[in-house]
Every structure is written in structure tokens, then in C-alpha cells.
Amino acid sequence: MASRIPRAETESETETESESLDESSQNQILKFLQDLPDVPMGKLSPHLEFQRTRCELKADAPIHTDTLQYSGAYASVGYDNSTRLDNFCDNFKVKVIRLTEEDMEFDMIGIDPALANAFRRILIAEVPTMAIEKVLIANNTSIVQDEVLSHRLGLIPIKVDPRWFEYAENNTPNEKNTIVFKLHVRCAKDTPRTSVKSNELKWLPHGSEFPLISEDSKSGSSSKPRTYTSFSCSQDSFPEFSNKPITTMENIILSKLGPGQEIELEAHAVKGVGKTHAKWSPVATAWYRMLPEIVLLQNVEDEVAVELKKKCPVNVFDIEDIGNGKKRATVARPRDCTHCRECIGGGKEWEDRVSLRRVKNHFIFTIESTGALPPETLFTEAVKILEDKCERVIAELS
Numbered sequence: 001m002a003s004r005i006p007r008a009e010t011e012s013e014t015e016t017e018s019e020s021l022d023e024s025s026q027n028q029i030l031k032f033l034q035d036l037p038d039v040p041m042g043k044l045s046p047h048l049e050f051q052r053t054r055c056e057l058k059a060d061a062p063i064h065t066d067t068l069q070y071s072g073a074y075a076s077v078g079y080d081n082s083t084r085l086d087n088f089c090d091n092f093k094v095k096v097i098r099l100t101e102e103d104m105e106f107d108m109i110g111i112d113p114a115l116a117n118a119f120r121r122i123l124i125a126e127v128p129t130m131a132i133e134k135v136l137i138a139n140n141t142s143i144v145q146d147e148v149l150s151h152r153l154g155l156i157p158i159k160v161d162p163r164w165f166e167y168a169e170n171n172t173p174n175e176k177n178t179i180v181f182k183l184h185v186r187c188a189k190d191t192p193r194t195s196v197k198s199n200e201l202k203w204l205p206h207g208s209e210f211p212l213i214s215e216d217s218k219s220g221s222s223s224k225p226r227t228y229t230s231f232s233c234s235q236d237s238f239p240e241f242s243n244k245p246i247t248t249m250e251n252i253i254l255s256k257l258g259p260g261q262e263i264e265l266e267a268h269a270v271k272g273v274g275k276t277h278a279k280w281s282p283v284a285t286a287w288y289r290m291l292p293e294i295v296l297l298q299n300v301e302d303e304v305a306v307e308l309k310k311k312c313p314v315n316v317f318d319i320e321d322i323g324n325g326k327k328r329a330t331v332a333r334p335r336d337c338t339h340c341r342e343c344i345g346g347g348k349e350w351e352d353r354v355s356l357r358r359v360k361n362h363f364i365f366t367i368e369s370t371g372a373l374p375p376e377t378l379f380t381e382a383v384k385i386l387e388d389k390c391e392r393v394i395a396e397l398s
């Protein structure tokens with residue numbers, strides 16, 4: 001008994017001590033929290049703003065890759081994250097960086113990745129063009145089989161604005177929905193092998209010249225033979241084509257002919273979209289990437305600066321002279337960064353020096369046209385298609 005009473009007293013003392021310790025650490029935490037600067041309501045703290053607007057590339061994987069479109073995502077700090085039309089109109093910008101006949105690079109700023117991707121998909125699959133769909137082969141003695149030749153013809157871009165034509169669907173081929181080309185090439189017996197190129201395709205504004213085998217023709221009727229198209233007038237009577245004949249992209253090799261070989265055919269082009277077949281896609285490619293942002297987190301000087309410059313395969317960094325024989329690395333061409341992560345490889349110290357980021361709402365968009373329509377027209381057509389889709393959704397909902 002005598003030994004139990006003191007032990008009880010010791011336990012109680014320990015409990016009191018630990019309570020007072022808890023109390024002191026609680027007070028410290030409370031003081032720490034009280035001393036924290038107020039987070040202004042309606043504004044995100046810097047680290048949340050960083051996570052919202054930037055994706056950061058670490059040596060092993062990127063972080064903060066998601067985009068929060070949920071309006072209540074930051075409700076606890078009073079920040080309204082909803083998509084608002086007035087905000088969008090104020091902040092959205094398009095800046096053309098490069099424009100040629102074939103391709104275009106432009107910046108889309110203030111847009112969500114889902115919308116940028118919608119433009120990419122519409123450009124590839126939904127902006128219509130004209131492409132060869134039917135090939136009527138009268139003679140082909142070349143080494144390229146009829147099917148392969150037809151497939152190659154289908155992929156040749158036709159330089160014509162598809163907005164002047166209608167979809168053929170199940171209608172009879174007419175001057176408003178079909179373009180007819182003729183190809184007739186022969187390699188003479190005593191000449192060397194010759195290449196057949198797309199330039200040899202000749203537009204037939206009056207439509208097909210191949211007669212349809214019909215009962216009339218079999219019976220020897222004297223009426224004008226029917227052909228594979230029913231043109232009521234010549235296409236070159238339309239103002240759009242009167243001074244501008246329809247042509248295809250030049251210098252695409254279709255086949256090679258040996259001495260004595262011949263190809264005679266008619267190719268009928270109709271309007272279609274890339275989601276039916278890639279031959280109707282108006283772009284060789286349409287793609288985007290987020291704007292790279294590279295920040296040096298500390299001064300990178302002397303030999304380390306030289307090493308950093310050497311690490312980058314696309315020459316993003318420069319070295320400046322800061323006097324007293326010292327050199328410092330600078331970020332000179334961040335837009336060229338391919339995010340290969342070479343500069344942050346080789347140890348934690350490199351990740352502490354360089355921060356690689358992507359700006360989540362700034363897209364560098366590139367459109368490479370096949371040649372049917374100029375790239376800037378393709379983009380405006382894609383905008384119109386997206387607009388039509390939105391109007392259809394609104395009409396469905398109202």
C-alpha cells in the first residue's frame with residue numbers, strides 16, 4: 001500500500017505537466033494564427049493563384065495540371081471562379097504571330113483548355129472541304145493498281161472554297177455539288193519513264209465527259225448521250241470561277257508510267273468533312289501548346305550559368321556580363337522552350353534553380369492548311385461551327 005500512494009501522486013503531476021504543455025503549445029499556435037496576415041476576401045492567396053494559373057513541371061512529373069471551372073471551388077475565400085461572359089469578353093485576346101499561305105501561329109489568351117481543344121477538333125474533323133470521292137477509270141496500264149491510284153487521288157487537296165458548293169448526299173451530281181477532273185496521260189513507247197503529277201488533272205467545268213451506258217445508247221438513239229453528271233450549266237459561268245479555274249495542289253506524284261503505259265480517268269470531287277474521312281480534313285495538322293514560363297529562382301552565375309546554357313537544346317538561356325568578371329544566366333527565349341526538362345535534370349539543386357511552368361490560359365495555336373483554304377479562313381470557319389453548335393444547345397435548352 002505504502003508504495004502505491006506516491007505513484008498516484010507522480011501520475012497526477014505528469015498529467016498536470018502535460019496539460020500545461022498542451023496549453024502552452026496551443027497558445028503558441030493561436031498566436032501564430034493570429035499573427036498571419038489577413039487573406040483578403042474575394043482574392044486568392046499567392047500559392048492558390050499560382051496553382052490556378054500555372055502548371056509546374058518537376059523533374060519527375062508535372063503538378064497542378066487541372067483547371068478548376070467549378071464556380072464554388074474557392075468559395076471559402078470568397079473568390080468567384082465561375083465562367084462569366086463579361087470576364088471572358090474583357091480578357092480574351094488573339095494575337096497573330098506568323099501568317100503565311102500555308103500556316104499560321106497565333107496566341108489565344110484568356111481561354112479554357114476545353115475551348116482551345118474544341119477549336120482543334122473542329123478544324124481537323126468538321127470544317128468541310130472538297131475531295132475526290134469517285135474515280136471512273138477508263139484505262140490504267142500503269143503499275144499502280146486502280147484502288148491505290150483512286151486512294152492517292154482522294155488525298156490531293158483541291159484549291160477551291162467549299163462554301164460555294166453544297167453537300168451531294170444522295171443527289172444527282174450537278175454543278176452545285178460536284179467538281180469533275182480529267183486525267184489522260186500516256187508514255188510514248190520510245191521515251192523514258194515519266195511521272196504523273198497532280199498538275200495533269202484538268203478541270204471539266206461542263207461536267208463528266210464519259211457517256212453512261214444506257215438503253216438509249218444501246219438502241220442507237222441520236223439524242224445527246226447522258227454522262228455521269230447532270231450539269232445544267234457550265235461551272236465557269238459562275239462569277240467565282242470565271243477568272244479562276246479550279247485546280248489541285250501541284251507536283252504531287254500520282255504514279256509513274258513506263259513506255260507504252262497509259263492512264264485515262266475521271267475524278268469526281270464532292271464536299272465532305274474530316275470525321276467522315278481524313279481526305280476531307282482541311283488541315284495537315286492543328287495543334288496547340290501552353291505558353292512556357294521559365295523562372296530562375298536564384299542567381300545562376302559563372303560556371304553554373306555556362307552549364308545551364310549548355311543544358312538547353314533550344315538555347316532558351318543567355319549569359320550576361322554583370323561586371324567584375326562575373327556572368328549571370330538570363331531567360332532570353334522562353335517561348336522556344338519545349339519543356340524537355342533537361343535544365344532541371346541532374347539533381348535537386350537544379351530544381352531549386354529553375355522553375356518550369358506553363359500558363360494555363362495562354363495557348364500557342366498552330367494551323368497548317370492543306371492548301372484548300374487559307375489558315376486564317378479555316379479558323380474563322382471553326383469559330384462559326386462552334387457558334388452554330390452553341391446555338392443548337394441553347395435552342396434545345398430553351
Ligand code: SF4
Nearest residue numbers: 312337338340341343
Ligand atoms: S525545359 Fe528544355 S527546352 Fe525548356 S528551358 Fe529547360 S532545357 Fe531548355
